[in-house]
Amino acid sequence: MSILNVEHLTHGFGDRAIFEDVSFRLLKGEHIGLIGANGEGKSTFMNIITGKLMPDEGKVEWAKNVRVGYLDQHTVLEKGMSIRQVLTSAFDFLLEMEEHMNDICGKMGDATEEELETYMEELGTIQDLLTMHDFYMIDSKVEEVGKALGLSDIGLDKDVTDLSGGQRTKVLLGKLLLEKPDILLLDEPTNYLDAEHIEWLKRYLNDYENAFILISHDIPFLNSVINLIYHMDNRQLCRYVGDYDKFRETYEMKQSQLEAAYNKQQKEIAELRDFVARNKARVATRNMAMSRQKKLDKMDVIELAAKKVRPEFHFKEARTPGKYIFETNDLVIGYDDPLSSPLNLSMERGKKIVLTGANGIGKSTLLKSILGLIKPLSGKVTLGDYLSIGYFEQEMSGDMNNSCIEEIWQEFPSYTQYEVRSALAKCGLTTKHIESKVKVLSGGEQAKVRLCKIINTETNILLLDEPTNHLDVDAKDELKKALTEYKGSILMVCHEPEFYDGLADEVWDCSKWTTRL
Numbered sequence: 001m002s003i004l005n006v007e008h009l010t011h012g013f014g015d016r017a018i019f020e021d022v023s024f025r026l027l028k029g030e031h032i033g034l035i036g037a038n039g040e041g042k043s044t045f046m047n048i049i050t051g052k053l054m055p056d057e058g059k060v061e062w063a064k065n066v067r068v069g070y071l072d073q074h075t076v077l078e079k080g081m082s083i084r085q086v087l088t089s090a091f092d093f094l095l096e097m098e099e100h101m102n103d104i105c106g107k108m109g110d111a112t113e114e115e116l117e118t119y120m121e122e123l124g125t126i127q128d129l130l131t132m133h134d135f136y137m138i139d140s141k142v143e144e145v146g147k148a149l150g151l152s153d154i155g156l157d158k159d160v161t162d163l164s165g166g167q168r169t170k171v172l173l174g175k176l177l178l179e180k181p182d183i184l185l186l187d188e189p190t191n192y193l194d195a196e197h198i199e200w201l202k203r204y205l206n207d208y209e210n211a212f213i214l215i216s217h218d219i220p221f222l223n224s225v226i227n228l229i230y231h232m233d234n235r236q237l238c239r240y241v242g243d244y245d246k247f248r249e250t251y252e253m254k255q256s257q258l259e260a261a262y263n264k265q266q267k268e269i270a271e272l273r274d275f276v277a278r279n280k281a282r283v284a285t286r287n288m289a290m291s292r293q294k295k296l297d298k299m300d301v302i303e304l305a306a307k308k309v310r311p312e313f314h315f316k317e318a319r320t321p322g323k324y325i326f327e328t329n330d331l332v333i334g335y336d337d338p339l340s341s342p343l344n345l346s347m348e349r350g351k352k353i354v355l356t357g358a359n360g361i362g363k364s365t366l367l368k369s370i371l372g373l374i375k376p377l378s379g380k381v382t383l384g385d386y387l388s389i390g391y392f393e394q395e396m397s398g399d400m401n402n403s404c405i406e407e408i409w410q411e412f413p414s415y416t417q418y419e420v421r422s423a424l425a426k427c428g429l430t431t432k433h434i435e436s437k438v439k440v441l442s443g444g445e446q447a448k449v450r451l452c453k454i455i456n457t458e459t460n461i462l463l464l465d466e467p468t469n470h471l472d473v474d475a476k477d478e479l480k481k482a483l484t485e486y487k488g489s490i491l492m493v494c495h496e497p498e499f500y501d502g503l504a505d506e507v508w509d510c511s512k513w514t515t516r517l
Contacts, residue, residue, distance in 0.1 A: 002025055002026065003062065003182070003183055003211055004024070004049060004062055004063070004183070005024075005025055005061045006024040006025070007023050008023060008059065009022040009059075010022070010057040010058055011053075011055045012056060013440060018040075018235065019041060019235055019236075019237070020235040020236070022058070022236065022237045024237055028210075029210070029211055031208075031225060031226045031227050032211070032213045032229070032230055033215075033228070033229050034232065035217075035229060035230070035231055035244065035247070036231060036233055037233070037308055038428070038443075038444030038471065038472045039430075039444065040232040041232055041235075042187070042442075043215065045232065045237075046187055046213070049185070050070050067179070067180075067182045070187075071169075071189055077161060077172070078160070079159070079160075081160050082156065082158060083146065083151050083156045083157070083158055084146075084157060086171050087145065087146060087171065087174050088142055089175065090178035091135065091178065097126050098135070100126065101123060101126045101127070101130075104119050104122060105123075142156070145177055145178055148200060149173065149174050149197060149200070150170065150197060150359070151167070153360075164192070166194060168192075169359075170359065177204070181210075182210055182211075183212060184211075184212035184214075185212070186212060188215055188469070188470060190218045190221050191470065192359060192394070192466060194356075194358045194495055195356075195495060198218075202225055217471060217472050217473060217476065219244050220498060222244050223244050227243070228241060229241075229243070234306075258304065265299075265302050269296065269299070272293075272296050275289065276289045276292050276293050280293070309428050309429070309430055310474050311474065311475050311478045311479075312478065313426075313427070313455055313479055314455065314482060315454070315462070315488070316455065316456065316458045317486070317487055318388035318458035319460065321349055321384050321386045321460045322349070322384040322386060323348060324347070324349070325347040325348065325383070326346070326347055326383050327345070328346070328370075328380070328381050328382075329344060329380050329382070330344065331344075331345070331369065331376050331380065331381060333362050334362070334365065335365075337515075338515050340362050340510075341513050341514075342379055343513055345508075350489055351490075352506075353490065353491050353492070353505065353506045353508055354492050354493075354494050354500045354506070354508070355367075355494075356493075356509055357509055357510035357511040357514065361510050361514035363465075363510050364493060367465055367491065367493065369381060370491070371463065386460070387460065387461055388458055388461070389459060389463060390459035390461070390463070391454075391465075392463070394469070394493075396438070396446045400439035401437055403434075404434045404435070404441070405434060407438055407453075408423060408424060412456060423452055423455075423456050424448075427455070428478075429448055443469070443470030444470040444471050444472055447467070447469065447470050448471075451479070461488055461490075462488060462489070462491070462492070463492075464490065464493065464494075465493045466495070467479060467492065467494070468494060476499060480499060483503055484503050490503075
């Protein structure tokens with residue numbers, strides 16, 4: 001049975017086409033991985049099918065009475081709401097039903113026999129729906145999901161705006177799972193999640209009977225939960241049966257067959273044109289030349305898609321720093337409450353260290369405390385001599401109304417326009433992306449703009465907070481290569497072992513010193 005039909009979808013932003021005549025069908029029980037390079041339109045597609053965005057052309061049709069749950073990478077939580085309130089809001093539609101049921105009960109005293117029969121039938125339907133969606137167990141369900149996602153450890157009464165990126169993702173994910181939708185739409189759900197909760201989500205999705213569409217650049221995670229791939233590439237959407245590895249194999253085979261057919265056809269076109277040019281003026285061979293010209297005119301010419309711009313990351317290196325990058329003496333990090341026991345840590349020049357551990361235990365706070373962006377609750381940080389620091393934040397800050405060009409120009413005012421464009425192009429951004437405002441870019445494209453700033457600054461120590469979030473497979477591969485070649489020191493928060501494996505000299509498990517477990 002078809003849950004969703006998308007027919008002849010065409011959409012773009014300004015003169016930048018995103019989709020051209022795309023059709024898509026979602027069937028009951030399908031577990032789909034929606035993949036493609038940064039900026040190919042995956043999040044835009046989700047916004048169109050959920051009605052957040054109207055397409056330029058085409059039709060989107062959902063089956064009747066289908067409830068859709070959407071985890072959006074850009075959702076903003078309302079200030080002043082507690083975790084418990086956000087999770088409980090998953091049942092708002094049931095509370096509205098209960099209100100409607102109470103209204104019906106109020107009308108029954110004055111109803112005719114015929115009306116009474118209608119009201120009783122409607123009450124029965126509402127009662128069944130309330131029972132099916134666990135309405136009478138709301139509080140225990142909220143507690144259960146809060147515990148499963150590690151939110152109970154933070155405290156369900158905590159204000160959602162005080163949470164880390166990973167904690168916010170967990171709250172939104174918890175709300176979505178409590179809603180029990182008929183279809184899940186998940187946009188980068190593993191971003192900011194720690195290993196334990198990625199495993200929990202993996203188990204949940206494997207047991208999930210309904211359909212879901214998942215956008216993810218986390219290939220091991222993707223492979224473990226999906227059975228179909230839809231690849232978004234060059235304004236088209238193509239379907240592949242199997243996991244990501246199977247898709248790569250089939251896709252590469254198709255590409256090599258297409259290139260072989262293109263080369264063969266180009267050779268034939270060149271030979272036909274040569275014959276026509278040499279023979280069209282001669283009376284004896286004019287008819288043969290015209291016949292070949294007709295063949296050329298009727299030929300269905302094969303076109304190869306333009307090669308994707310693969311990013312090239314090369315970090316500029318500053319002078320050698322002193323022997324120690326930083327040392328901490330009884331450092332206690334946190335905001336109002338301590339997040340750590342007293343820390344006595346040190347990092348030597350040339351080390352590449354990864355910080356791991358659950359969300360909300362202070363990994364980002366430690367980076368900010370070392371940088372001096374947050375004052376420690378007690379103790380101190382001593383930075384080494386001659387440090388040139390490059391800092392990659394988890395989320396983009398600054399003026400999102402800037403164009404990419406303006407964003408880089410503010411950082412490097414001495415650059416010519418050619419140098420700015422060239423720097424952004426090397427990070428895998430096309431001309432149309434470069435001229436766009438930062439706020440219309442995908443999460444991966446915004447990450448590339450931030451990386452562009454660091455790459456073009458001379459550094460000898462990189463502090464990177466989840467740099468792989470949102471990045472597509474090619475960009476991740478290139479970033480790992482660049483960080484491996486980097487001669488400076490690296491202190492990085494990362495939840496992807498396959499990314500830091502072979503790159504890190506040491507892995508520090510922050511759960512060993514946190515006060516939050």
